[in-house]
Amino acid sequence: MTNALRDMLDSHDVILADGATGTTLFNMGLAAGEAPELWNTEQPKKITALYQGAVDAGSDLFLTNTFGGTAARLKLHGAEKRVHELSRVGAELGREVADRAGRKVIVAGSVGPTGEIMEPVGSLSHALAVEMFHEQADGLKEGGADVLWLETISAPEEYRAAAEAFALAGLPWCGTMSFDTAGRTMMGVTSADMAKMVEDLDPAPLAYGANCGVGASDLLRTVLGFAAQGGDRPIIAKGNAGIPKYVDGHIHYDGTPELMGEYAVMARNSGAKIIGGCCGTLPVHLEQMREALDTRPRGAAPTLEEIAAMLGAFSSASDGTGDDAPGNDRRSRGRRRRG
Numbered sequence: 001m002t003n004a005l006r007d008m009l010d011s012h013d014v015i016l017a018d019g020a021t022g023t024t025l026f027n028m029g030l031a032a033g034e035a036p037e038l039w040n041t042e043q044p045k046k047i048t049a050l051y052q053g054a055v056d057a058g059s060d061l062f063l064t065n066t067f068g069g070t071a072a073r074l075k076l077h078g079a080e081k082r083v084h085e086l087s088r089v090g091a092e093l094g095r096e097v098a099d100r101a102g103r104k105v106i107v108a109g110s111v112g113p114t115g116e117i118m119e120p121v122g123s124l125s126h127a128l129a130v131e132m133f134h135e136q137a138d139g140l141k142e143g144g145a146d147v148l149w150l151e152t153i154s155a156p157e158e159y160r161a162a163a164e165a166f167a168l169a170g171l172p173w174c175g176t177m178s179f180d181t182a183g184r185t186m187m188g189v190t191s192a193d194m195a196k197m198v199e200d201l202d203p204a205p206l207a208y209g210a211n212c213g214v215g216a217s218d219l220l221r222t223v224l225g226f227a228a229q230g231g232d233r234p235i236i237a238k239g240n241a242g243i244p245k246y247v248d249g250h251i252h253y254d255g256t257p258e259l260m261g262e263y264a265v266m267a268r269n270s271g272a273k274i275i276g277g278c279c280g281t282l283p284v285h286l287e288q289m290r291e292a293l294d295t296r297p298r299g300a301a302p303t304l305e306e307i308a309a310m311l312g313a314f315s316s317a318s319d320g321t322g323d324d325a326p327g328n329d330r331r332s333r334g335r336r337r338r339g
Contacts, residue, residue: 003172004104004106004146004147005061005106005108005146005147005172005174005206005207006172006206008060008061008104008106009206009207009234009273009274012060013298014268014272014273014274014275014293015060015061015106015273015274015275016058016059016060016061016264016275016276016286016289016290016293017059017060017061017062017063017108017236017238017274017275017276017277018054018059018061018062018063018276018277018281018286019054019057019059019241019276019277019278019281019282019283019285019286020241020277020278020279020280020281020282021036021050021063021065021067021110022036022067022279023253023279023280023281023282024050024053024282025039025046025050025065027282028043028046028049028050029046034077035068035073035074035076035077035079036065036067036068037065037066037067037068037069037074037079037086037087037090038077038079038086039065040065040066040086040089040090040093041085041086041089044089044093047065047090047093048093048096048097050065051064051093051094051097051098052097053282053283054283054286055097055098055101055105056283057283057284057286057287057290058286058287058289058290058291059105059276059286059290060104060105060106061105061106061107061108061274061276062094062097062098062105062106062107062108063108063109063110063149063151064087064090064091064093064094064107064108064109064110064140064143064145065090065093065110066086066087066090066091066109066110066111066136066139066140067110067111067112067151067152068112068115069083069086069087069090069110069111069112069136069139070083070111070112070114070115070132070133070135070136071083071132071135072114072115072116072124072132073112073114073115074086083132083135083136083139084135084136084138084139084142085139086139087109087136087137087138087139087140087143088139088140088142088143089143090109090110090140090143091107091109091139091140091141091142091143091144091145092143092144094107094143094144094145095107095143095144095145106146106147107144107145107146107147108145108146108147108148108149108174109137109140109141109143109145109147109148109149109171110149110151111133111136111137111140111148111149111150111151111162112150112151112152113152113153113154113155113158114129114132114133114158116129117155118155118157118158118161119157126157126160126161129157129158129161129162129165130161130164130165130168131165132165133161133162133164133165133166134165134168134169137165137166137168137169137171138169140169140171141169141170141171145171147171147172147173147174147206148166148169148171148172148173148174149173149174149175150162150163150166150173150174150175150176150205151175151176151178151211151212151238152176152177152178152211152212153175153176153177153178153185154177154178154185154186154187154189155185155186155187155189156187156189156193156194156197159175159177159197160197160201162175163175163201163203163205166203167202167203172203172205172206173203173205173206174205174206174207174208174236174274175198175205175208176208176209176210176211176236176238177189177194177210177211178210178211178212178213179191179210179213179218179219179222179320180212180213180214180218181320182315182316182318182319182320183218183221183222183225183316183318183319183320183321184320190225190319190320190321191210191222191223191225191226191228191229191319191321192225192228192229192321194208194226195208195225195226195229195231196229198233199231199233204233205233206234207233207234207235207236207273207274208226208233208234208235208236209223209226209235209236209237209238209272209274210222210223210226210236210237210238210239211236211237211238211239211278212238212239212240212278212279213239213240213278214240214243214315215239215240215242215243215311215312215315216239216240216241216242216255216259216260216263216311216312217307217308217311217312217313217314217315218314218315218316218319219237219238219239219240219267220237220239220263220266220267220270220302220307220311221304221307221314221319222319223235223237223267223270223271223272224270224271224301224304225319225321226271227270227271227301234273234274235271235272235273235274236272236273236274236275236276237267237270237272237274237275237276238275238276238277238278239263239267239277239278240253240255240277240278240279240280240281241253241254241255241259241260241277241278241279241280241281241282241285242254242255242256242259242280242312243255243312244279244280252280253279253280253281255280255281255285257284257285257287257288258288259310259311260277260281260285260286260288260289261288261289261291261292262292262310262311263289263311264288264289264292264293265292265293265296265299266302266306266307266310266311268293268298269298269299269300269301269302270301270302271301275289275293276289277289
């Protein structure tokens, strides 16, 4: 078992993760509805460029192009028999980039949701979910991933199934959820719920947190919610680069590089140890985030008013955790900055 990320967590004040996979690949020509994972074998030079862009911008860690790599997701493209292959190749390409970086860079094997609803609400059983996640995890491990990285999860049942699968694969892991529904995940999980859940898992993730969601302001409010629980497990923040706008037939995120630099500093001051970007975050954003983290001194945790003033209004008045929880303050809603 590799301990590369654990070692980096011990040696670094803060770890800069990568940015957006999908946004970058769309800019490279990926068509809407096309499975990005197929590019691991069909367009390997572009996937290498995706990884290299993050490394060149200063990222200490990047995710593999395997987010939709479970059998359930690949079945939509007739590629459900290629789970192990596509995950292995995605990690192999990442390993090559990381090994020639001239410094330690972590390859994190990305694992996204299955897209299915788990029992008892849906039809996906725990056993089948574990099997699907295990199959992908084995491919990522064989390809040389340092750590498995679960992301954009909404249901606690799916999070637990992935944790069990990762234990079977024998790799350390991290896991984030997406808090996109008035401070909760789509399945109702709050920041406090997640902080408790991860401590009950065996093995627990090396780090946990939030990614994607609505915007950077909401994500930082969730990070403050994690920090308020008082645990010592490292927190992950991977917020979107602003809010999506539909312009000339394409989705555009309005967060500027300068704004993402401010977000990175606020994320660190809010308690996050691993900080990156999600949708819309390009290398130019990562460069500003790297510079801001390296040159700006650590400060006190920002207030909700300060977050709203700098990054824009929250999408909801409450973070979903109750009257006395961080975020349930209508006064914190401010005017959103334009990117």
